Amino acid sequence: VTVALLFLGVLTPAGAASAAALPVVINTWAFRTAADTAWRVLESGGSELDAVERGCGQCELDQCDGSVGYGGSPDESGETTLDAMIMDGNTMEVGAVADLRRVKNAIGVARKVIEYTKHTLLVGESASLFAVKMGFPYEDLTTQKSLSLYSEWLNQSCQPNYWKNVVPDSSKSCGPYKRREEVTYKEEQTSSQRNVHNHDTIGMVVIGASGTVASGTSTNGAIHKLPGRVGDSPIAGAGSYADSTAGGAAATGDGDIMMRFLPSYQAVEYMRMGTDPTVACQKVISRIQKYAPKFFGAIICANTTGSYGAACNKIPGFTQFHFMVSNPLLSRPTEQVVDCI
Numbered sequence: 315v316t317v318a319l320l321f322l323g324v325l326t327p328a329g330a331a332s333a334a335a336l337p338v339v340i341n342t343w344a345f346r347t348a349a350d351t352a353w354r355v356l357e358s359g360g361s362e363l364d365a366v367e368r369g370c371g372q373c374e375l376d377q378c379d380g381s382v383g384y385g386g387s388p389d390e391s392g393e394t395t396l397d398a399m400i401m402d403g404n405t406m407e408v409g410a411v412a413d414l415r416r417v418k419n420a421i422g423v424a425r426k427v428i429e430y431t432k433h434t435l436l437v438g439e440s441a442s443l444f445a446v447k448m449g450f451p452y453e454d455l456t457t458q459k460s461l462s463l464y465s466e467w468l469n470q471s472c473q474p475n476y477w478k479n480v481v482p483d484s485s486k487s488c489g490p491y492k493r494r495e496e497v498t499y500k501e502e503q504t505s506s507q508r509n510v511h512n513h514d515t516i517g518m519v520v521i522g523a524s525g526t527v528a529s530g531t532s533t534n535g536a537i538h539k540l541p542g543r544v545g546d547s548p549i550a551g552a553g554s555y556a557d558s559t560a561g562g563a564a565a566t567g568d569g570d571i572m573m574r575f576l577p578s579y580q581a582v583e584y585m586r587m588g589t590d591p592t593v594a595c596q597k598v599i600s601r602i603q604k605y606a607p608k609f610f611g612a613i614i615c616a617n618t619t620g621s622y623g624a625a626c627n628k629i630p631g632f633t634q635f636h637f638m639v640s641n642p643l644l645s646r647p648t649e650q651v652v653d654c655i
Contacts, residue, residue, distance in 0.1 A: 334621040336525065339365060339640040339647070340614050341518040342566040348373045348516055349638035349647035356520070362528035363425070365520040366400055370421045370532040373516040382516050384418050385457030387537040390475070392464040394455040394534050395541075396420035397548040399435075402428065403527030403556030410435040410548040416452045417445040421532045424548070435548060455534075467538055475538055476570075515547045517554050517564025517578075517614065525618040529554035529562040529578075536569065545569025551579030560586035561618055563595070567611025567627075575602050581615045591615035592623025596655055599625045612637075612654075628654035 339352045352369030360368070373382040374396075380386035388394055398420035399410035409427030412435065414420050426448040427436055436444050446452065467473070468488065477484035479498060480491035515533035531553040535545055546552035546569035554564035555578035563581035565572050577598045584594035595615045602609055612626035612635040626635035633654050640647040 333643055334617075334619045335641040335643045336620040337362075337520070337522045337641065338616055338620045338622060339369065339518065339520050339638075340616050340622050340624075341369065341638045342516055342564060342612065342614055343379070344636040344638060344649045345373050345376075345378050345516055346638060346647055346649065347376055348378065348518065349640050352518060352520060353640040353647055356522065362520045362522045362526050363400065363402055366518050366528045366530040367421055367425050369518050369520070370398070370400075370516050370530050371419055374419060374421065374532055378516055380459065381534060382532050383420075383534060384453070384455040385460045386463075387534040387539075388456075388460045388464040388467075389535075389539045389541050389543070390472075391541050392456070392461070393541070394460050396455070396532070396534055397544060397553075398424045398530070398532040399548040399550065399553055400424045400428065400530035401528065401550060401554060401556040403529070403558035403562060406557070408434045408550045410550070411437070411441045411445075412544040412548045413438045413542060414441045414445070415439065416455060417442055417450050418453050418455065419450060421530055423448065423450060424530070434550070437544070438542070463537065472538070476536070476540055476543070515545075515553065515566045515569070517547075517566050519554070519556065519562035519564055519614060519616050521562065521616055521618060521620060525558060527556040527558045527560075527562040527616075527618065529556035529564055531564060543570075546573035546577075549573055551576040553578065555579045555582050557582050557586070558618065561591065561616050563598075563613055563615045565611065565613045568609050571606045571609045572602065572611050575605075577602065577611075577613050581613060585615060585617045590623065591617050591621050592625065592652075595623050595625035599627050599655060603627060624650075624652045626652065626654040 348369045351372040352365040355365040377383045396414040409424040423445040472488035531547040533547040552573040556562040563578040616622040
């Protein structure tokens with residue numbers, strides 16, 4: 315009981331190792347049912363990949379915070395599309411889908427990319443056609459909630475949006491836009507558009523009793539994105555990364571910024587060199603801060619001994635990051651908190 319109570323508090327300070335135990339399930343945000351589902355899959359004898367698929371799939375069903383699954387984050391045309399990936403740390407195989415339309419179980423489709431193709435990433439309408447061939451039904455991803463979000467955005471002159479260097483002024487108008495002849499460069503205002511109330515993914519790492527690593531993500535992406543936009547979530551090394559010789563990591567936040575740094579791959583490589591998972595996560599965040607100090611983002615890390623950590627970039631309104639951990643030292647999936655740096 316004492317151990318469980320300790321784990322309900324703030325994570326240990328920078329550089330201090332978490333209590334290591336295997337197996338372990340760690341996922342971004344306080345998505346408890348996802349953590350519980352993944353843990354129960356392991357307890358019932360399922361594989362690490364099974365646990366990731368079912369855990370992230372639970373968030374798709376639950377529409378976690380409106381940022382995962384159907385009925386959330388409509389794009390500029392009002393449509394909800396999904397991105398997901400899953401990675402096998404034993405074989406280094408990845409299955410991913412992006413801009414998936416009219417199919418709800420995105421990470422399930424991503425798993426089928428590994429199992430039934432020699433490819434890694436399928437996108438758009440073609441990904442949806444593949445899903446149907448694999449037995450997934452076409453379903454409407456639009457809900458009253460997503461229609462309402464879209465309508466409110468239109469009534470606010472399409473603010474905020476992701477256009478720049480266009481006419482008419484995208485900060486005041488819905489367009490249609492044309493490119494401005496002269497391109498101007500100014501600091502990207504990411505923190506105002508994405509914050510703790512607008513995060514956009516579940517990322518999960520599962521490490522089995524033998525040290526086998528799997529990871530995955532699922533998201534409906536950035537709200538009001540340009541149609542066709544793909545963020546970090548379905549990109550191996552960006553959204554998540556798994557390597558059974560080192561560990562696993564998963565990222566969340568402003569994917570347009572974070573994917574440029576392959577944060578999940580970088581974190582795993584730090585852990586391969588013996589860096590504590592907490593420090594590995596912090597080093598990744600610090601690396602991005604040099605170029606985008608106002609970015610919104612966080613990362614979770616776990617190594618093959620079951621030690622884990624997390625880090626986030628401190629910006630107004632986002633000073634702590636909540637995530638879930640399940641391991642044999644805890645009586646149940648437990649929410650943990652880390653202070654942002």
